[in-house]
Amino acid sequence: MIDVFAKESKNINNKDVNNINIRANAPNPFIKIIQDKYELKTKLKDIKYKIGVYSAKGGVGKTTISINLAYSLAQKGLKVGLLDADIDCPNITIFLGIEDSISNEYPLKPIVYKDVKVISTAMLVDDLKKPIIWRGPMIAKMITDFLKNTEWGNLDYLIIDLPPGTSDAPLTIMQLLDLSGFIIVTTPQKVSSINSIRSGLMARRLNMPIIGVIENFSKEKLNENTKNVADKLSTEVLGAVKNADKFADMTDKGIIQVLNDDEIKKTFDSIVNKIENYIKNK
Amino acid sequence: MIDVFAKESKNINNKDVNNINIRANAPNPFIKIIQDKYELKTKLKDIKYKIGVYSAKGGVGKTTISINLAYSLAQKGLKVGLLDADIDCPNITIFLGIEDSISNEYPLKPIVYKDVKVISTAMLVDDLKKPIIWRGPMIAKMITDFLKNTEWGNLDYLIIDLPPGTSDAPLTIMQLLDLSGFIIVTTPQKVSSINSIRSGLMARRLNMPIIGVIENFSKEKLNENTKNVADKLSTEVLGAVKNADKFADMTDKGIIQVLNDDEIKKTFDSIVNKIENYIKNK
Numbered sequence: 001m002i003d004v005f006a007k008e009s010k011n012i013n014n015k016d017v018n019n020i021n022i023r024a025n026a027p028n029p030f031i032k033i034i035q036d037k038y039e040l041k042t043k044l045k046d047i048k049y050k051i052g053v054y055s056a057k058g059g060v061g062k063t064t065i066s067i068n069l070a071y072s073l074a075q076k077g078l079k080v081g082l083l084d085a086d087i088d089c090p091n092i093t094i095f096l097g098i099e100d101s102i103s104n105e106y107p108l109k110p111i112v113y114k115d116v117k118v119i120s121t122a123m124l125v126d127d128l129k130k131p132i133i134w135r136g137p138m139i140a141k142m143i144t145d146f147l148k149n150t151e152w153g154n155l156d157y158l159i160i161d162l163p164p165g166t167s168d169a170p171l172t173i174m175q176l177l178d179l180s181g182f183i184i185v186t187t188p189q190k191v192s193s194i195n196s197i198r199s200g201l202m203a204r205r206l207n208m209p210i211i212g213v214i215e216n217f218s219k220e221k222l223n224e225n226t227k228n229v230a231d232k233l234s235t236e237v238l239g240a241v242k243n244a245d246k247f248a249d250m251t252d253k254g255i256i257q258v259l260n261d262d263e264i265k266k267t268f269d270s271i272v273n274k275i276e277n278y279i280k281n282k
Numbered sequence: 283m284i285d286v287f288a289k290e291s292k293n294i295n296n297k298d299v300n301n302i303n304i305r306a307n308a309p310n311p312f313i314k315i316i317q318d319k320y321e322l323k324t325k326l327k328d329i330k331y332k333i334g335v336y337s338a339k340g341g342v343g344k345t346t347i348s349i350n351l352a353y354s355l356a357q358k359g360l361k362v363g364l365l366d367a368d369i370d371c372p373n374i375t376i377f378l379g380i381e382d383s384i385s386n387e388y389p390l391k392p393i394v395y396k397d398v399k400v401i402s403t404a405m406l407v408d409d410l411k412k413p414i415i416w417r418g419p420m421i422a423k424m425i426t427d428f429l430k431n432t433e434w435g436n437l438d439y440l441i442i443d444l445p446p447g448t449s450d451a452p453l454t455i456m457q458l459l460d461l462s463g464f465i466i467v468t469t470p471q472k473v474s475s476i477n478s479i480r481s482g483l484m485a486r487r488l489n490m491p492i493i494g495v496i497e498n499f500s501k502e503k504l505n506e507n508t509k510n511v512a513d514k515l516s517t518e519v520l521g522a523v524k525n526a527d528k529f530a531d532m533t534d535k536g537i538i539q540v541l542n543d544d545e546i547k548k549t550f551d552s553i554v555n556k557i558e559n560y561i562k563n564k
Contacts, residue, residue, distance in 0.1 A: 056371050056413065058446045059341005088449045089338050089480070094473045129476055129514075131338065131448040131484035136418010139449055164340045164446060166413040167370045167421055190534050191376045194411055198371070202413035232411070252472050 036144050037176050043148055047155040049180040049279055052173065054203065057195035058164040060185045061216035063091050064251055066161035068258045072268040074115045075258065078156040081110060084120035085173055086163035087142050088132045093122045097254015107149040119150050136168040143172045166202050174206045180279055181211035183238065186229050188217065193225035200233035211278045212238035214271060239271040318426050319458050325430055329437040331462040331561055334455065336485065339477035340446040342467045343498035345373050346533055348443035350540045354550040356397045357540065360438040363392060366402035367455050368445040369424050370414045375404045379536015389431040401432050418450040425454045448484050456488045462561055463493035465520065468511050470499065475507035482515035493560045494520035496553060521553040
């Protein structure tokens, strides 16, 4: 079923809009995804590149990597947005130290923080500590509404911090958005590398390109497990982020690493150059 | 809606079986959950205590904590089961170093590994690296089937390693199983403590008792954030697990910490004593 979705919805483009009506006999959710996808394509047409940061396993550092990629790109003078797509467990505002931000306009306006436009469902709730409890179909609907009703304006890059797992939430985003590519986050631990392969295979099954792999919590040299992930996914290792303790400590204080630490900035500048090369040569 | 489920389904017991029919006019999913819950209560009647290990945030160590709790209890001569309830992203067999285990009987028989009965959806797939991609309703159905069709036999304790998030998967388990209580896993990081409060509030909203909080990746002394989590949830800190690097290294090698390291064993023995005291005084 999913393979069909991926194949069919991948091929849609502006001139396919008429086909949507012709397919009125197709199963309803399928039509719905194609319609949503088309509508989103129009709404987000002023965003040049959309990049998903993903790992099926939680706690590998998707959010901090997303933040540092976004701010590295912004430091180069590019227009950048940062979307916290973890709808039920949003954490970006905590990491940025702006957990009291509220977005109360509709359609939603991202909050501009240090030159990056940021949006998160955390900005829509009155108390961050209250859990957001939703069933799967509600999550898919919420993500779709959230994507449709955020006004990004012109952007060079939109960095999307995906939720963990291989089910509803990442699946919906992969099906809806025409991503320029995925970045898979992994760590030196064996369990993380197995999950990173799962993540990459899921992206591939949905016909999404993989830009490369970033190793987080790195030790002195790149781990063999990480090389194995890149090999298995026929992609490259974009970089390794060291100094886990310093990194975590800065996160806890709401300090954006690439704006405050030259060594970390150098690591991310190199990663961002590789991403830009990938995008240009695509 | 969820509050109603929790309140109604909490009160069900053996003599309520007739009420199920009387409620035939109630919305369908509600009837279904009560029926499933009753059926599970009967199926799992030979399990004395069911304990959920939970955190809304991934990567805080739910799985390693679950494993070490299970093996600490087993070392005391108790009959213990370990359920990997992360249906779409199962990791317990990797952590135990038994990732090639296959369970091919039906109803499912847990695999007995070093005196603990273990079951995971990882035992039902031919290749662990392939992603399991399901929509929310499928996950809820899969969890229900999985719980109903596993033959545990007599157990003193069933330790349940819950998936992250606050949506379908943990929600289904909280609604279906009559848990003796929850253990919330947290880390010294601020973002983890906020998510732990979310987790505890979700458990409480579903009328589930919280046994206590375990701090993982601990430094020398207990973090103020962790004390704050316990205060906010009106519960106690059960213990702090230090030596994160040694711990991770043993996990990567499939070594169960409490069976091989006296210091870690001491930490978990103390935690397990507190859990047993809680259960006895309930």
